[in-house]
Every structure is written in C-alpha cells, then in structure tokens.
Amino acid sequence: ETGVTQSPTHLIKTRGQQVTLRCSSQSGHNTVSWYQQALGQGPQFIFQYYREEENGRGNFPPRFSGLQFPNYSSELNVNALELDDSALYLCASSLAGGWEAFFGQGTRLTVV
C-alpha cells in the first residue's frame, strides 16, 4: 500500500452531470498529480498541483479542474460529463525534489 487513498472507488454518472473525485496524498508529500486511464490504454497526465497551485496541465479541456488543500489533499472536478470521460482516474502523490510518484488505487468513473 502506498498511503495514497482515493474516494470513491466506483462511481456512475449521467452525461452532462458534474463529478468530484478526491485524493489524500501520502504523509509529507506536497505534490499531487491526476491521470486518466481509459480502458486498454496507459494513463494520461491531466494536471498537477504543488502547494495549492496548478503546476502543469496535460491536453485536457477546461471542464477538468482541480484543487489542492493546505493539507495537500486534492480534488478533481469534471463538468458536463461526456461518455468518453468513462475511465479509471488515478491520483499520484510525490515530494517535490524526489523521483518517485506514489499512486492510489483509482476511482472507476462510468458515464451513461
């Protein structure tokens, strides 16, 4: 176990709805990254938060947004859900200056 926890583990939403996914980072880690893993694909980088500020973003539209809190936990928000948003969403925490990212088990989002 990595100490990175994500909630919920599974979620079903309807197209057009909004969703919030949560991540608690490993103790002492100040950086959180979010990834989307579609079925049969490798994870794709969505964005990263460092000390409550966005610190880099992948090729995802603005309806994907996030927050990081003072305790370094993080949320991923997705507005106007589309069917293609169905995927496993992974959170990874790391320590700025370190080499390793520690992943949670993910949230499986299904959009119907």
Place this chain on the structure above:
Amino acid sequence: AQSVTQLDSHVSVSEGTPVLLRCNYSSSYSPSLFWYVQHPNKGLQLLLKYTSAATLVKGINGFEAEFKKSETSFHLTKPSAHMSDAAEYFCVVMPLPGSSNTGKLIFGQGTTLQVKP
C-alpha cells in the same frame, strides 16, 4: 516531445522462463525512465527507475532494465517468470529533466504479461 513506445501489447511466457518486455523512447534530453506494474484492481507500483546513474538498473521482484542510449531502448527483463508476475506493465518517461517534474509522467500503452503454468 518525449514519448515511449512499448513494442508488444501482449507477451506470454511459461512459468520459470525469462521475461522480456520491450520499450523504446524518444527524448531530446537525457531521459528519466521508469517501469511501473499494475495488477488487476490495484494501483500502479514502481518497479525500477533510471535517472542517469548506472545503465543497468535493478528493481523489485527480480526485475531489471538496461538503458541503451545508442538503441534508445529501456527493455525490462526477469530471468525466471513467476505466476504472480502476470500483470500490466508500463514503460514511462518523465517529460523534462529535473526532479521538479516528479509526477508528470508520460506512459506507454502497456504490455500485458501472461504467465502460463
């Protein structure tokens, strides 16, 4: 732009035989390269990492990988497969040099390793 290509989407071996999972990278910089493993219904686990030190990198569970700049390759090997090695394996590159980009990773498409009894 940096990228990784995993040359096999599926590899099948018998238990006790060697494992070879192939990865080629493209990078303008001296890259940082990783192999991660993903077991069903579990998170991603780091197997090993190359960060411009020794070119032969040893990881957990008997896995190792060799960085070959001339071939732009970072293949993962294990001398003897175990049933518990069956999983999805990802070759990963960190897009920019420097540890300030920890966590900003570019993943390959993955290789499914099947281990037959």
